[in-house]
Amino acid sequence: MKIADAKVIVTCPGRNFVTLKIVTDEGISGVGDATLNGRELAVAAYLNDHVIPVLLGRDPTRIEDTWQYLYRGAYWRRGPVTMSAIAAVDTALWDIKGKLAGLPVYQLLGGRARDGVTVYGHANGETVDEAMAEVARYVELGYRAVRVQTGVPGLATTYGVTRERGALAYEPADSAIPSESVWSTRRYLAHVPTVFASARAEFGPDIQLLHDVHHRLTPIEAARLGRELEPYGLTWLEDPVPAELQEGFRLIRQHTTTPLAVGEVFNTIWDCHQLITEQLIDYIRTTVVHAGGITHLRRIFDLASLYHVRSGSHGATDLSPVCMAAALHVDIAIPNFGLQEYMRHTPETDAVFPHGYRFADGYLYPSDEPGLGVDIDEELAALYPYRPASLPVNRLEDGTVHNW
Ligand code: KDG
Ligand code: MG
Numbered sequence: 001m002k003i004a005d006a007k008v009i010v011t012c013p014g015r016n017f018v019t020l021k022i023v024t025d026e027g028i029s030g031v032g033d034a035t036l037n038g039r040e041l042a043v044a045a046y047l048n049d050h051v052i053p054v055l056l057g058r059d060p061t062r063i064e065d066t067w068q069y070l071y072r073g074a075y076w077r078r079g080p081v082t083m084s085a086i087a088a089v090d091t092a093l094w095d096i097k098g099k100l101a102g103l104p105v106y107q108l109l110g111g112r113a114r115d116g117v118t119v120y121g122h123a124n125g126e127t128v129d130e131a132m133a134e135v136a137r138y139v140e141l142g143y144r145a146v147r148v149q150t151g152v153p154g155l156a157t158t159y160g161v162t163r164e165r166g167a168l169a170y171e172p173a174d175s176a177i178p179s180e181s182v183w184s185t186r187r188y189l190a191h192v193p194t195v196f197a198s199a200r201a202e203f204g205p206d207i208q209l210l211h212d213v214h215h216r217l218t219p220i221e222a223a224r225l226g227r228e229l230e231p232y233g234l235t236w237l238e239d240p241v242p243a244e245l246q247e248g249f250r251l252i253r254q255h256t257t258t259p260l261a262v263g264e265v266f267n268t269i270w271d272c273h274q275l276i277t278e279q280l281i282d283y284i285r286t287t288v289v290h291a292g293g294i295t296h297l298r299r300i301f302d303l304a305s306l307y308h309v310r311s312g313s314h315g316a317t318d319l320s321p322v323c324m325a326a327a328l329h330v331d332i333a334i335p336n337f338g339l340q341e342y343m344r345h346t347p348e349t350d351a352v353f354p355h356g357y358r359f360a361d362g363y364l365y366p367s368d369e370p371g372l373g374v375d376i377d378e379e380l381a382a383l384y385p386y387r388p389a390s391l392p393v394n395r396l397e398d399g400t401v402h403n404w
Contacts, residue, residue, distance in 0.1 A: 001026055003060050006052045006092075008034070008044045011381035013348035015171055016040045016389060017320040019376050020047055020088035022096065024060050030095030031376055032088030033289040033323035036080055038173055038390045046085045050074075055089065061100070063093045067295045083267035083292045090293025091326045091372070098371035105326070105372055109298065109333035116363025117331040119315070119342035120145035120210055120235075122170055124161045127151065128198050135203060144362035145208035145235060145339055148199055152191050157181045159214040159404070170343065171317065176388040183216060183394050183402050189225060196232035205233065208339070210261075212238040215403040216394075219251035226256030235339065236261035236283050236312065242403050243271070249280035259283065264314035267291055269300045276300075276307050283312030283338045289323040290314070294330055301334050310338030317343045321353035325374035328357050328366035340364065352381050 004025040010018050018034040034043045051070065058066060070086045071077060098105040106112060121138045123146045125131035131150045138146045149160030158181075162170045192211065199209055211234060217225065222240030229237060238261040241248055252260065261283035266272050267290055275281045284304050291297050301311050311334060313327050324342070331337050342364060345353075355374040356367025367373020394404035 008047045010386045011384045012387045013352045013384045014346045022092040030092035032091030033320040034088035036084045037318040042081045043084045060096050078268050087289050087293035090295050094294045095371040102370050105329040106333045117340050119340045124149040142361045147210040152188050154187045173389040178390040178393045193228045200232045208235040213240045215239045215242045219248045222252045223255035226258035246274035261312045285312050285314050287313040288326040305336035310336045312338045315341035321355045325372045
């Protein structure tokens with residue numbers, strides 16, 4: 001069997017998505033997500049110019065060999081563009097293998113290790129009261145875990161807070177040239193503990209609560225926040241500091257028992273090797289599209305399982321339903337699953353990517369169809385042309401560029 005055709009489909013049903021579709025000479029097709037928010041066309045070009053030409057004619061069943069060929073064979077290893085492109089190929093090949101076997105991909109990964117995949121939703125509000133109303137809405141929908149983000153008094157905009165109230169999706173990539181926001185660590189640190197004090201008082205001990213710092217603190221500031229949040233029993237505090245300096249997490253760990261989740265921007269096992277082996281984190285947030293596909297993600301999670309680190313894959317709306325479908329096959333099969341982020345896509349996006357995964361009672365369930373159980377409607381996708389959109393840039397109050 002050979003790969004007869006491969007094409008990149010870029011579509012914008014409300015936000016941009018890049019999808020790779022691979023077709024074999026026997027007419028079996030597979031899909032992979034290649035979306036890198038704000039850098040979509042870089043991955044599309046990498047696939048079109050450097051990957052598709054070497055895929056044609058290859059045996060689609062040789063998943064590991066293809067992964068190694070694209071990773072080692074490029075000479076220039078790692079990086080979000082390269083790894084998203086490799087991920088798309090890998091995901092599409094797992095989809096094809098599942099269809100060939102007549103089995104859902106999770107069966108090829110060892111079968112179900114649990115009944116359902118616990119997911120968390122995003123509650124947010126400009127004020128604490130608005131955010132609490134959103135938490136109540138998620139509880140009503142059946143969620144068992146909710147991430148809570150609020151505006152910070154004195155700051156005009158804050159990461160994670162939607163402008164349109166009632167929207168289930170938060171879309172930060174809001175303009176072609178990045179918009180700018182202003183940040184104050186002092187104001188933020190004074191405010192966040194009050195949010196979680198309210199949430200615990202209102203919703204009790206059962207609901208899992210999470211918070212995303214989005215890379216804005218230093219290790220000692222993160223240590224202080226983690227300690228102040230301890231009474232509220234968070235499931236995790238996410239991305240407290242930028243994680244290029246993995247040893248920086250030692251300092252946070254020395255001061256707090258609040259669990260830490262890191263890794264949505266990581267693209268290989270080398271980005272989290274020290275974090276995992278020194279047990280500096282509790283959840284690793286890598287996911288299929290940005291961490292080299294199912295093949296490499298499973299390698300990361302296997303390493304993590306040796307060190308008491310659980311999975312907590314990224315699942316914001318800039319990861320397409322193709323990525324979500326693939327992530328759920330991994331989540332249901334691995335021994336050390338922790339939690340899966342689930343930001344619902346818009347109806348337009350769901351229509352472009354018909355899928356068989358479903359939500360019930362706080363859990364997502366992967367499709368039982370052969371392969372991944374997700375596809376792209378190419379005719380519908382063609383109705384939504386690409387629109388340039390970038391993530392914001394963040395500055396301190398004195399104008400210094402900070403982490404967004
Ligand atoms: O593209 C960036 C988003 O995916 C990111 O800002 C979302 O931090 C995020 C999260 O935890 O979902
Ligand atoms: Mg995050």
